[in-house]
Amino acid sequence: MDQRTEDFIAAFQIFLDEVVANHREGAQADGDRALAPILHEHLGADPRSIAVVGEEMPAYRFVDLDIALAELQDRDGEAQLLGIGGGEQRNHHSLGELLEMAGRFQQFPVGAVDYASVATGPQSTREAVSFGLRLFSYGASPVAVLQRAAAARYGSITARMEILSPAPGVAAALIAEVRELMVLRSVFRGQVLTLGGSDFEPGVGGITFHRRSALAPDDIVLPDGMLDRLHRHVAGVARHRERLRAAGQHLKRGLLLYGPPGTGKTHTVRYLLGALPELTVVLLSGPAIRHVSEAARMARALQPALVVLEDCDLVAESRDHGPGSQPLLFEVLEALDGLSDDADVAFLLTTNRVDVLEPALAQRPGRVDLAVEVPLPDQRARRLLLARYARRIAFSPAELDDVATRAEGMTASFFKELVRRAVLIAAEADRDTTDEDLTRATREMLDEAQSITRSLLGSTDPG
Structure with missing residues (x-):
């Protein structure tokens, strides 16, 4: 240079x-x-x-x-x-x-x-x-x-x-x-949450908060004693956790609600969420079930907590029903097993098809300790359901009794739609709803031509 x-x-x-x-x-x-x-x-x-x-x-x-x-x-x-x-x-x-x-x-x-x-x-x-x-x-x-x-x-x-x-x-x-x-100080503590996916990575992308339902026990129509059993299994363990620990008993627990579609499983879950405000609740349904591992981690950190897996048969179908790996099923089992026995966490699973569930779900304590069937409503339950859904309408007791008898084999969702249809019939005629409207709606929905509708609403054909 x-x-x-x-x-x-x-x-x-x-x-x-x-x-x-x-x-x-x-x-x-x-x-x-x-x-x-x-x-x-x-x-x-x-x-x-x-x-x-x-x-x-x-x-x-x-x-x-x-x-x-x-x-x-x-x-x-x-x-x-x-x-x-x-x-x-x-x-x-x-x-x-x-x-x-x-x-x-x-x-x-x-x-x-x-x-x-x-x-x-x-x-x-x-x-x-x-x-x-x-x-x-x-x-x-x-x-x-x-x-x-x-x-x-x-x-x-x-x-x-x-x-x-x-x-x-x-x-x-x-x-x-x-x-x-x-x-x-977590903002998630004591909340009802759902986990959303991410567009940029496999993990959780966001959290959605939900209000707790304010349902009274009278709003739930189940066989006698069933609601008390559910409440004791979820809340009783949390309430007496110290005595259970002192006695060497595990706190982690699983609960399965099963029965035909439309019988009130989801409605029962909503009641439990409202009745247990001290619990952090993580709701998983549909594609969100893939976040079960993250939900279990959140529940462990924010215990007492409840993880709800709706329609768990979508991922927990028995391995005997078809070949191939089921990674989501294994992830659910690992999430259930990964929590320590003294974790104050409950898993609540719902399904319409209990017959296809993987038997391994019930093979260890803390997976599924209590299985409860939510059956089709009997005569008494059908009458109560009609009274609940028609509480603002002046149907006669005799009409409600008759409809409850005629609608044997129908689900809770059937009666909800039945009352709505009666109100709609009257509204189209621009008059107040009467017994005749409920009779007409019942006849329409029980007609053979409505068999597909009954099937979609989760009812069985009495014939």
Whole structure:
């Protein structure tokens, strides 16, 4: 390299240094604050020289992470919450990369904190920090925690926190307490939840909260004593868990409701959910059953808990009924077996086809300890069902008795539709509903031409 080239390179380096210096002075003049000096002052050391300790968690646990970190930060009266500027590029970099680039190029100054509105219940939300830097003291040591929500469009499918602390062991202790607080303060505790799928990964993509049904025992029409047995098996164990543990008895338990479609299995489940407000409930039906392992983990963390698998025959069909592997069945069995015996968790399974269920479901304690048939309603039950569904309509007792007798073999869903159809017949004639309307609706629905409808509603043909 000749002298002229060396002089040019030296002059160009001076030019670049002046450009960077002018940029920094201009940014500070415009009110931008550099990130690295603020962290340096808070931590008492160059943040680029400190190892970053990260912790990832499922995207749906992000709200619990926000609650836990906010509680730790609030213990420090001088804590700060900062945002990081720099546009969308910041989402593509780790905290270590952000600090390196901020120190060298002033690319990521202090900016506004990003928030996201997330559900915390059926009718409640929380404004959670989706991208923000928390500066506070943990114990006697300063820490900086970058909190991020999942951002699938940037390739991040998990929530995470990244921790800086100059003191050894502090980051690990903080992570341990955050995990504990995420369980203790979880917004999912005591809620009724369903798990949704993700478009970006095989795991859980989101949580939906549901209101608990407010059904009274009189709203449930079952054979005498059945509701008490169900309640005792689910709630009685939870109520007397300490005595059972002291006696060396297991708490994990399984319950199976079976019977023809439309007899009231789902209605019975709704009653139990409303009658047991202290339980965290995870509902799995249809495609969501594939999340049974995650549901079991949630139930264990948030016990006392109940996991409901509706129409379990879709995945728990006996291996004798056909060749091939059934991975979902094995996952259900592993979820049932994976919980310790003293876990206050109940599994409630429902099915219309008990005859095809895998026998292994009942071969160990804690899988299925109690199987209860929800049968077709008898004469008394049919009369009660009609009275329930027609409570706002002035049908005569004699008419209700007659219809209950004629509709032998029909299900609860049949009687619900029967009353609705009677009201519709009267509405089309623009008059109040009478006994004649119920008689006509009964005749229509019992007519041979309605056999398909009866089959779809889950009824059996009396003939």
